[in-house]
Amino acid sequence: xxxxxxxxxxxxxxxxxxxxxxxxxxxxxxxxxxxxxxxxxxxxxxxxxxxxxxxxxxxxxxxxxxxxxxxxxxxxxxxxxxxxxxxxxxxxxxxxxxxxxxxxxxxxxxxxxxxxxxxxxxxxxxxxxxxxxxxxxxxxxxxxxxxxxxxxxxxxxxxxxxxxxxxxxxxxxxxxxxxxxxxxxxxxxxxxxxxxxxxxxxxxxxxxxxxxxxxxxxxxxxxxxxxxxxxxxxxxxxxxxxxxxxxxxxxxxxxxxxxxxxxxxxxxxxxxxxxxxxxxxxxxxxxxxxxxxxxxxxxxxxxxxxxxxxxxxxxxxxxxxxxxxxxxxxxxxxxxxxxxxxxxxxxxxxxxxxxxxxxxxxxxxxxxxxxxxxxxxxxxxxxxxxxxxxxxxxxxxxxxxxxxxxxxxxxxxxxxxxxxxxxxxxxxxxxxxxxxxxxxxxx
Numbered sequence: 183x184x185x186x187x188x189x190x191x192x193x194x195x196x197x198x199x200x201x202x203x204x205x206x207x208x209x210x211x212x213x214x215x216x217x218x219x220x221x222x223x224x225x226x227x228x229x230x231x232x233x234x235x236x237x238x239x240x241x242x243x244x245x246x247x248x249x250x251x252x253x254x255x256x257x258x259x260x261x262x263x264x265x266x267x268x269x270x271x272x273x274x275x276x277x278x279x280x281x282x283x284x285x286x287x288x289x290x291x292x293x294x295x296x297x298x299x300x301x302x303x304x305x306x307x308x309x310x311x312x313x314x315x316x317x318x319x320x321x322x323x324x325x326x327x328x329x330x331x332x333x334x335x336x337x338x339x340x341x342x343x344x345x346x347x348x349x350x351x352x353x354x355x356x357x358x359x360x361x362x363x364x365x366x367x368x369x370x371x372x373x374x375x376x377x378x379x380x381x382x383x384x385x386x387x388x389x390x391x392x393x394x395x396x397x398x399x400x401x402x403x404x405x406x407x408x409x410x411x412x413x414x415x416x417x418x419x420x421x422x423x424x425x426x427x428x429x430x431x432x433x434x435x436x437x438x439x440x441x442x443x444x445x446x447x448x449x450x451x452x453x454x455x456x457x458x459x460x461x462x463x464x465x466x467x468x469x470x471x472x473x474x475x476x477x478x479x480x481x482x483x484x485x486x487x488x489x490x491x492x493x494x495x496x497x498x499x500x501x502x503x504x505x506x507x508x509x510x511x512x513x514x515x516x517x518x519x520x521x522x523x524x525x526x527x528x529x530x531x532x533x534x535x536x537x538x539x540x541x542x543x544x545x546x547x548x549x550x551x552x553x554x555x556x557x558x559x560x561x562x563x564x565x566x567x568x569x570x571x572x573x574x575x576x577x578x579x580x581x582x583x584x585x586x587x588x589x590x591x592x593x594x595x596x597x598x599x600x601x602x603x604x605x606x607x608x609x610x611x612x613x614x615x616x617x618x619x620x621x622x623x624x625x
């Protein structure tokens with residue numbers, strides 16, 4: 183899912199020293215790469231932004247080149263795999279949709295995130311009746327094996343109109359926005375393939391979560407199960423083997439765990455006028471009314487912290503400082519409150535049960551992204567001498583939007599997927615060394 187308008191967040195800069203982490207290595211025992219019971223002749227990858235290589239709030243050439251399917255395909259080629267064409271932006275339009283780059287730290291220790299707006303692959307926009315404006319990207323209509331489409335949900339894959347309302351999908355189709363009728367499921371299976379990866383379903387929960395529980399809805403559990411079954415039936419119809427990934431714990435990503443309630447209170451108190459009382463609480467809006475925020479409430483990364491001081495509304499007793507009084511609480515769109523956290527976790531657990539049950543029934547390999555990425559919380563892991571965890575920026579796994587992965591993060595996913603492929607199919611795909619991949623974009 184594309185996250186817009188990343189602004190300043192409350193962030194304490196400094197190095198994270200990890201003590202007592204288990205050290206791991208991707209150094210492989212010298213074994214000739216083999217496909218085992220798999221066939222990597224034509225490997226395709228089905229999914230959303232995580233499959234496309236989306237990072238730092240954008241899709242751009244460097245990110246595409248470090249997508250996890252591209253990394254896997256390089257290793258599969260050692261075991262008889264074929265070429266893996268991707269819908270890459272050209273060098274002249276290398277910045278694609280635009281993205282965020284790291285500009286160092288402000289005087290207060292806040293990361294400076296700079297939008298990149300040059301050398302874009304944007305060709306214009308189109309107004310779609312009943313939907314609105316759609317950004318159009320430079321067309322790419324030659325063969326591809328990476329079918330990652332940022333923003334797509336599992337529930338979208340059979341919609342013939344989807345190629346008109348998602349500019350990232352529209353760029354892969356021959357028709358212009360307003361004229362397309364090819365459903366994504368038909369598009370990805372139009373040409374035969376021998377092996378696939380599938381990481382669809384993230385956005386069926388992510389949109390609801392990143393919007394603070396407003397503006398989007400969770401895909402009904404029964405609908406998710408039905409659609410995922412149809413998807414796997416289509417992908418395996420001609421005997422192809424593959425791997426699927428579960429949906430991460432969306433509430434555990436940096437997008438929800440960087441601007442904490444405690445950090446907001448600390449920031450407010452540091453900025454309050456001298457000789458005024460310490461502010462003890464901030465208030466949030468929920469479906470049952472305003473209440474005091476707790477550590478169980480997750481404030482989103484783009485929260486405009488500066489609005490807490492001085493903003494007020496009207497009414498008896500006004501002015502009420504924004505977020506510091508129950509009559510003017512922080513808006514719901516900025517907070518995934520504890521009830522919404524419980525709700526989204528319940529749906530994600532259901533989705534993952536469906537994914538694992540249906541994949542096991544088909545004899546497919548499974549990468550449990552929920553379990554693995556949660557294992558990186560806290561102190562994390564040390565792999566190839568690199569400390570990895572889920573903290574914003576320093577953790578090296580998640581990019582500057584707090585949702586998508588860094589090139590190093592995508593390499594982590596590729597390695598874990600290949601581990602499961604090796605176990606399931608008796609393959610011997612070698613892992614890549616994480617030290618060969620970057621984690622912070624400066625330009």
